[in-house]
Amino acid sequence: MAIRIGYLGPQGTFTEEALLSAIPLEGKELVSYSTEQEVIYAVERKEADKGIVPIENSIEGSVNVTLDMLTFEASLLIEREIITPIRHYLISSPGMSLKDVSLLISHPQATAQCRGYLAGNLPNIPVVAANSTAEAVKRAAEEGRTVAAIGTRLAAELNGLVILDSDIQDFKDNKTRFVIVGREAAPRTGNDKTSMVCFIYEDRPGSLLQILQEFAYRYINLTKIQSRPTKKALGDYCFWIDMEGHLEDEAIASAIKCLRCKLRDVKVLGSYPKADKT
């Protein structure tokens, strides 16, 4: 039976691009969902075997909906991470030039990432919001020749449009880290990362310091620390922590044991091979 992989669609999103770049599609069935929530719920409810969602961007920071869903709404493991460069393209009908563009359709996050380019190259052109870069390109294809969109190269191809300008994002080193979530623990490779969420007792100041000390004492290198609200009260946080190493490493196993004695809870989200920072 084909392995069902849920992704943030529609066809032509960065999430689909990341998936296609990393995984051979043989024996896989890709299923498109319209939000990160739906992807994760689909895996949680076993409608899909695995799901791929963005978790962090080098410019925008954490994708909070992904962190919160994995923290509060699901019991899944991260099986793999994929890091891909985010390249925004200005997309239009064939034969158009920048001065022909009368309207731009774009996902607000893509618009924000290309703000400098747009101010310099398409000043005073109205920008209409779309729900994804893929939807933006699809609508540009439908709405007429002077309508442009910001999107992926894949979306341009899927919709019979062409690239009017490339790499229009303001920060050139723009990368997104995606994770594949599922129910399988990834085996130790020797070059792994581990993710967990630490829940502190709200009335104990210095708890984050205690957490960091447990890791520093064991020479465990942390690669990400992200505070997130517990959704109970302003100022009440939990901490998403990524580190180098595998749950089967003695140092990490022992740190978790000690943290479980001190903290309200530690939710382990799995170990997985470290991606190349392409």
Place this chain on the structure above:
Amino acid sequence: MAIRIGYLGPQGTFTEEALLSAIPLEGKELVSYSTEQEVIYAVERKEADKGIVPIENSIEGSVNVTLDMLTFEASLLIEREIITPIRHYLISSPGMSLKDVSLLISHPQATAQCRGYLAGNLPNIPVVAANSTAEAVKRAAEEGRTVAAIGTRLAAELNGLVILDSDIQDFKDNKTRFVIVGREAAPRTGNDKTSMVCFIYEDRPGSLLQILQEFAYRYINLTKIQSRPTKKALGDYCFWIDMEGHLEDEAIASAIKCLRCKLRDVKVLGSYPKADKT
């Protein structure tokens, strides 16, 4: 001359509600801007004397654009914080009931905060995105009697609409913290908070631990720690830290002095009176 205060508009947003709830308007001129960026740029360029922007929500977490603008794009001080409950209202033309609603207009963040309510009470009703809750209500007023919106009570009043249902947000303890930014250092009141951003050397693991130790050693209570990307590379962070106390307190002044010896930079964003958690 009137003090010019920039706020995230249009009229009827939560930001305007927060401002009106906290500040006497005598001698003030309110100027509406359409994004957090524009508010902060306006103050930075001295088009406005002060600006009010959201900085943190108890459900969604930090407002990243505000943190990043104050960290990377402006040299302003936080003069005050205001904490207000966020109450979402379902708004429509007078005389309508839930079953009459054929279309909902809403800002995506408001939609997300009312997801449970909408699934239970307005299932299968299409949701059209707007750029702010205030714009959503304005458009609902223009588009016809069966169109509803999610917005503030103030926006309903401004547009001649009525409240169809109250407190439709999924989490009842939904609060937003706003800050007023400007160029004046707020005097010490004895019940203050201080904000700063710590920039670490990228190749030194354990830097956050060092930072927290400086504060713990001096019994300084931290109320917020938020990692943000420096926008240089995936995994390269700076840390926004809020704490109890004033820059004129010896403990805080001494902690900053020690941190400046160890870190790449410490950007102080000011001390300001601590808000009641209403």
